[in-house]
Amino acid sequence: MATPSQPPIRLTTHRNFVYRLVLATLTGRSVHISQIRSSSPSNPGLAPHEISFLRLLEAVTNGSQMEISYTGTILVYKPGLITGSAAGLGASGGVVKHELPSGCTRGVSYFLLPLCLLAPFSKAPMNVLFTGPGVITSATPTGDMSVDSARTAVLPLYSQFGIFNNIELRILRRSNPGHNGKGGGGEVQLTFGHQVRLPKTLHLMNSGRIKKVRGVAYSTGVSASNNARMIETARGILNPFVPDTYVFSDVSSAPLVRAPGEKIPSGKQRTGLGFGLSLVAESSTGCLFSADVASPPAGGQPPEDVGKHCAYQLLETISKGGCASSAAAPTMFTLMAMGSEDVGRLQLGREVVADENIIQLARDLTKFGAAGWGIRDAGDNLDGDVIVSVVGRGIGNVGRKVA
Amino acid sequence: MSGKRGKEVAVVSRSAEIETHIENYAANRASDAFRQFFETQFKPLKLLSETVAQPAASTANENEDEDSGSEWDGFPDREEEKEIPQVEVEVIEHNKTAPNTPDDGPDKVARKAFMTAKPPPSVSEASSARNSSTPAKKKEADDEAAADAENLKNDLALQRLLKESHLLDSATDLTPSGKNRHKAMDLRLLSLGAKASLFEQQKMPMSHRKGINAKASKKEETRRREAKENGIILERPTFKAKSDPKRRERGVGNPSIGKFTGSTLKLSHRDLINMKGGSRRLTAKGKARR
Numbered sequence: 001m002a003t004p005s006q007p008p009i010r011l012t013t014h015r016n017f018v019y020r021l022v023l024a025t026l027t028g029r030s031v032h033i034s035q036i037r038s039s040s041p042s043n044p045g046l047a048p049h050e051i052s053f054l055r056l057l058e059a060v061t062n063g064s065q066m067e068i069s070y071t072g073t074i075l076v077y078k079p080g081l082i083t084g085s086a087a088g089l090g091a092s093g094g095v096v097k098h099e100l101p102s103g104c105t106r107g108v109s110y111f112l113l114p115l116c117l118l119a120p121f122s123k124a125p126m127n128v129l130f131t132g133p134g135v136i137t138s139a140t141p142t143g144d145m146s147v148d149s150a151r152t153a154v155l156p157l158y159s160q161f162g163i164f165n166n167i168e169l170r171i172l173r174r175s176n177p178g179h180n181g182k183g184g185g186g187e188v189q190l191t192f193g194h195q196v197r198l199p200k201t202l203h204l205m206n207s208g209r210i211k212k213v214r215g216v217a218y219s220t221g222v223s224a225s226n227n228a229r230m231i232e233t234a235r236g237i238l239n240p241f242v243p244d245t246y247v248f249s250d251v252s253s254a255p256l257v258r259a260p261g262e263k264i265p266s267g268k269q270r271t272g273l274g275f276g277l278s279l280v281a282e283s284s285t286g287c288l289f290s291a292d293v294a295s296p297p298a299g300g301q302p303p304e305d306v307g308k309h310c311a312y313q314l315l316e317t318i319s320k321g322g323c324a325s326s327a328a329a330p331t332m333f334t335l336m337a338m339g340s341e342d343v344g345r346l347q348l349g350r351e352v353v354a355d356e357n358i359i360q361l362a363r364d365l366t367k368f369g370a371a372g373w374g375i376r377d378a379g380d381n382l383d384g385d386v387i388v389s390v391v392g393r394g395i396g397n398v399g400r401k402v403a
Numbered sequence: 404m405s406g407k408r409g410k411e412v413a414v415v416s417r418s419a420e421i422e423t424h425i426e427n428y429a430a431n432r433a434s435d436a437f438r439q440f441f442e443t444q445f446k447p448l449k450l451l452s453e454t455v456a457q458p459a460a461s462t463a464n465e466n467e468d469e470d471s472g473s474e475w476d477g478f479p480d481r482e483e484e485k486e487i488p489q490v491e492v493e494v495i496e497h498n499k500t501a502p503n504t505p506d507d508g509p510d511k512v513a514r515k516a517f518m519t520a521k522p523p524p525s526v527s528e529a530s531s532a533r534n535s536s537t538p539a540k541k542k543e544a545d546d547e548a549a550a551d552a553e554n555l556k557n558d559l560a561l562q563r564l565l566k567e568s569h570l571l572d573s574a575t576d577l578t579p580s581g582k583n584r585h586k587a588m589d590l591r592l593l594s595l596g597a598k599a600s601l602f603e604q605q606k607m608p609m610s611h612r613k614g615i616n617a618k619a620s621k622k623e624e625t626r627r628r629e630a631k632e633n634g635i636i637l638e639r640p641t642f643k644a645k646s647d648p649k650r651r652e653r654g655v656g657n658p659s660i661g662k663f664t665g666s667t668l669k670l671s672h673r674d675l676i677n678m679k680g681g682s683r684r685l686t687a688k689g690k691a692r693r
Contacts, residue, residue: 151520151522151523152517152522152523155522156522156523156524156525158522159522159525167521167522168520168521169520169521169522170520171520191520214517214523216517216518246510246513246517248513248514248517248518250518282525286525288525
């Protein structure tokens with residue numbers, strides 16, 4: 001979009017696929033990704049959820065071009081302008097409707113988190129409704145967080161960058177992963193109505209102490225007592241640490257999805273049964289740590305175990321230290337890198353920075369022309385935290401440049 | 404206990420003694436029931452259990468007492484207590500957490516705040532919101548609003564005074580009254596956009612109006628002439644646009660063309676041209692034909 005003379009950035013493999021495409025869209029550089037699962041004999045090329053993400057990108061941008069090779073192992077993406085849900089460009093009534101296919105194994109947060117990264121830089125407010133037989137709102141075995149965690153642990157982070165108005169994540173229907181962990185029948189609507197020119201520079205060095213723990217226990221299509229059992233166990237573990245612990249329970253029936261059978265073409269089927277727990281700990285300085293565990297699609301795990309795992313996972317996340325968990329760090333780093341040409345600082349736990357995805361993100365950022373990160377030990381504490389300094393690129397919102 | 408024993412030592416008539424025992428027994432049974440109820444709810448109280456164990460023993464002794472007659476001293480206290488095995492109630496604690504029922508009051512508020520579509524407010528925001536709703540802050544805000552309103556009122560009064568002060572030359576009071584009040588009102592109406600003053604005379608004989616207009620135009624003419632003679636440049640004269648004869652307001656239901664007099668519609672030459680969709684060429688033709 002910006003400079004067609006620039007050669008595309010060449011990347012390989014499917015790792016960090018969504019963040020690469022997000023960075024390409026935000027910086028306006030075209031990318032050429034090759035060797036996408038080229039060594040896989042059974043499923044080479046782009047996976048269904050990746051194709052679905054490309055479709056989503058196409059829906060919220062104007063003028064982006066994608067070329068996928070015959071085998072699907074090579075992708076060339078030329079980004080367009082992020083228009084959001086502007087009328088006339090794929091949006092009807094101000095809402096972009098995005099259907100996920102039934103074969104989708106990733107949770108809807110796989111699409112939500114990158115979309116939230118694009119939204120502050122779009123021209124019009126972003127309003128996307130995720131529907132279809134592939135929307136899984138719970139945590140998934142593929143490592144995606146639940147929608148509740150995305151709402152309570154990731155979206156509040158945007159307020160630290162001066163983005164806080166009109167942000168809503170409405171869970172219209174819940175669903176756990178269906179049979180074999182594929183598909184669901186949920187429905188989620190994201191409204192992101194705060195567009196900025198540049199996000200504020202962030203200096204987050206004081207992690208504070210954990211002040212409260214909140215959570216959501218959800219069960220879809222199964223007994224509500226599962227919720228009570230998860231909550232009981234999780235609170236039993238967490239209450240001695242933080243007395244201000246509340247876990248709310250949300251019970252819903254299993255969603256109906258179309259499943260045309262041989263005899264009944266208009267047949268419907270209940271899918272996405274299960275339960276799960278999402279916990280969020282908040283520190284006195286507003287740092288958030290989240291944990292997510294859901295029952296496996298195959299079943300066979302009692303709710304007590306789920307509650308226990310989730311509580312321990314939360315404690316582990318907190319024990320890693322720093323001001324952000326590894327689930328939230330990519331969002332924060334991307335926003336910092338897209339900020340004004342100023343040095344932002346973020347204190348993180350050593351293990352969080354050493355996370356594979358974070359390092360991959362740092363490498364990708366340098367490929368997209370961002371300055372390298374400066375990393376030094378945090379002086380005062382003994383936890384082994386490091387302070388990461390990130391210089392913003394100062395591009396910000398291209399659609400808002402004139403206004 | 405010891406008091407009771409003292410009572411036994413003293414010589415009391417037998418029937419009275421039995422009565423007191425029966426009373427005690429009944430009281431003990433009641434307290435026993437209470438104790439059991441208490442213990443099912445909470446931990447067994449050690450102090451209570453001891454006091455409860457004793458009466459049971461004494462009731463047991465009571466039977467012997469009746470057999471042996473009234474002169475019984477009783478066993479030493481130690482032995483008595485050894486005989487009765489202390490029943491420890493087994494207590495099972497499931498966990499120490501209070502039940503997390505979403506139905507009680509504060510929980511409901513928290514649930515409402517948390518389980519919305521919006522991202523939940525962070526600690527600092529929530530606390531600031533709470534502070535703003537405290538009565539002290541609220542009172543402060545109220546005071547500020549009151550001061551603002553007062554200032555605005557004073558400001559308006561001053562503005563009016565400045566505008567209408569010329570009316571007050573004769574008056575002694577600051578608030579205008581009588582004729583002055585009407586004049587002040589008129590000024591305010593004009594400043595708010597009234598088209599004409601209230602004091603402008605609407606109806607008068609035609610000769611008066613003509614006279615007024617003539618006088619005004621004469622005055623203006625002399626002013627201009629004198630200015631011209633003295634070499635003073637005045638503003639450009641404004642011409643009143645003559646009312647368009649075509650645009651005459653007609654009554655409802657009247658013919659839209661011509662003049663209806665004496666129950667006949669009279670059409671002028673111009674009306675005829677208009678009806679034909681008159682143009683200059685057409686009139687020229689007509690003239691030429693003539």
